[in-house]
Amino acid sequence: MDFSIVIEYFPKLLEGAWVSLQLIFLSVFLGGVFALPIALARTSKNRLVSGLPFLYIFFFRGTPLLVQIFLVYYGASQFDVVKESIFWPILREPFWCAIIAFTLNTSAYTAEIFRGAIQAIPVGEVEACKTIGMTKVQMYRRILLPRAFGIVLPAYGNEIILMLKGSALASTITILDLTGMARTIIARTYTPIEIFLAAGVIYLAISMVVIAIFKQVEKRQNSYLGPNLIKVPDKG
Amino acid sequence: MVDLHGFGNQLWLGLVVTLELALASLVVGLLLGLLGASAKLSSVKALQWIANIYTTIIRGIPELLTVLIIYFGATAFLMSIASLFGYDEYIEIGAFAAGVTALGLTFGAYATEVFRGALQSIAKGQNEAAIALGMGPYRTFYRIILPQVWRLALPGLGNLFLVLLKDTALVSVVGLDDIMRKANIAVSSTKEPFLFYSAAAFLYLALTVVSMAVVHFLEKHANRGIRR
Numbered sequence: 001m002d003f004s005i006v007i008e009y010f011p012k013l014l015e016g017a018w019v020s021l022q023l024i025f026l027s028v029f030l031g032g033v034f035a036l037p038i039a040l041a042r043t044s045k046n047r048l049v050s051g052l053p054f055l056y057i058f059f060f061r062g063t064p065l066l067v068q069i070f071l072v073y074y075g076a077s078q079f080d081v082v083k084e085s086i087f088w089p090i091l092r093e094p095f096w097c098a099i100i101a102f103t104l105n106t107s108a109y110t111a112e113i114f115r116g117a118i119q120a121i122p123v124g125e126v127e128a129c130k131t132i133g134m135t136k137v138q139m140y141r142r143i144l145l146p147r148a149f150g151i152v153l154p155a156y157g158n159e160i161i162l163m164l165k166g167s168a169l170a171s172t173i174t175i176l177d178l179t180g181m182a183r184t185i186i187a188r189t190y191t192p193i194e195i196f197l198a199a200g201v202i203y204l205a206i207s208m209v210v211i212a213i214f215k216q217v218e219k220r221q222n223s224y225l226g227p228n229l230i231k232v233p234d235k236g
Numbered sequence: 237m238v239d240l241h242g243f244g245n246q247l248w249l250g251l252v253v254t255l256e257l258a259l260a261s262l263v264v265g266l267l268l269g270l271l272g273a274s275a276k277l278s279s280v281k282a283l284q285w286i287a288n289i290y291t292t293i294i295r296g297i298p299e300l301l302t303v304l305i306i307y308f309g310a311t312a313f314l315m316s317i318a319s320l321f322g323y324d325e326y327i328e329i330g331a332f333a334a335g336v337t338a339l340g341l342t343f344g345a346y347a348t349e350v351f352r353g354a355l356q357s358i359a360k361g362q363n364e365a366a367i368a369l370g371m372g373p374y375r376t377f378y379r380i381i382l383p384q385v386w387r388l389a390l391p392g393l394g395n396l397f398l399v400l401l402k403d404t405a406l407v408s409v410v411g412l413d414d415i416m417r418k419a420n421i422a423v424s425s426t427k428e429p430f431l432f433y434s435a436a437a438f439l440y441l442a443l444t445v446v447s448m449a450v451v452h453f454l455e456k457h458a459n460r461g462i463r464r
């Protein structure tokens with residue numbers, strides 16, 4: 001093993017890590033924005049309203065992320081309608097295809113997390129809101145959503161870690177993210193173990209930072225509950 | 237059977253490979269998970285350390301990277317060992333073996349946490365009662381502890397299996413002929429990516445639904461003696 005090669009190519013790997021971070025940040029942000037209406041629709045008592053989000057979540061949680069990326073990147077180009085549409089300049093770019101696939105995927109998972117949180121709020125709090133005479137919007141804005149935010153945090157942290165790991169799949173559609181960059185370097189140097197291990201260390205470092213940030217935010221958000229009252233659910 | 241330009245059969249064959257990979261990794265992962273949980277709960281500090289390092293590393297790096305490291309790493313590793321014995325030919329481990337190793341390691345790391353939680357929630361009295369009856373440690377484990385751990389761990393393990401099922405698609409990247417790669421091959425000769433990737437997605441969905449049903453059945457079976 002020759003780890004001097006890692007030092008030589010480390011700036012390149014960091015360049016890839018920056019692309020990975022952009023992918024994660026954009027798709028987690030957009031996914032969170034889309035997840036909220038999906039979760040709200042999913043909790044509706046009207047079957048017609050909750051049916052569509054159910055299918056959406058079922059599809060994106062039931063199929064591999066790799067299939068979803070390929071469907072967006074390769075699949076869309078099968079139709080001439082898409083190629084002639086104004087969206088083609090976006091759908092032609094692997095980076096934006098990855099963003100679209102990741103956003104759709106993470107919004108489905110996040111919607112389920114949000115739904116669980118909304119339903120985990122004690123009924124008494126909803127009743128209290130109604131008794132005080134809050135409108136529906138006030139109830140959601142002042143009570144339910146802030147409460148849900150606190151409940152959601154641990155699971156949401158896990159989802160971001162999963163997205164971080166999922167972002168490695170961007171390398172399969174020619175994006176030079178951390179994994180893609182590592183594979184390119186290896187194709188040139190043929191030192192798979194050293195470079196892949198170095199990439200693994202960078203991923204580990206990123207996930208540790210994410211975990212540390214979430215611990216802090218959780219502490220702040222849930223401090224009114226006293227120590228150790230919120231249990232952290234595991235992956236899955 | 238849907239024909240799909242004659243590739244329907246190929247996708248079926250891919251489905252079989254995907255299932256084989258998932259089940260083989262499941263077996264490896266369950267064993268690793270039990271070992272990991274026992275190590276984390278053991279009183280030996282060194283074992284705790286090893287198990288903690290194992291779960292932290294595997295859970296922190298992408299599954300795709302694990303697959304790539306095992307696939308390329310194992311080859312280089314085996315070749316360097318072989319050259320010690322004077323064997324300098326090219327050795328390559330198969331995509332299937334690499335896939336089982338990588339996915340088994342991943343499943344095992346998450347299963348370690350599931351098993352640890354289950355083991356910890358079994359009342360101490362169960363163990364003591366078994367000892368009082370004169371059972372040895374192995375018999376206590378198989379007859380008393382494991383059936384109860386199984387019941388408690390099943391929901392978590394079921395979720396992990398669904399994740400594992402989807403992660404099998406990653407092994408197509410190193411050339412295993414699973415659903416995903418069969419779809420890739422079909423796409424490259426028919427130029428109809430949307431059709432074939434949708435078909436692949438449908439097959440994965442079907443696998444997911446079947447697995448959910450099986451897990452539900454197992455849970456019902458494991459809970460048969462429990463009053464709600």
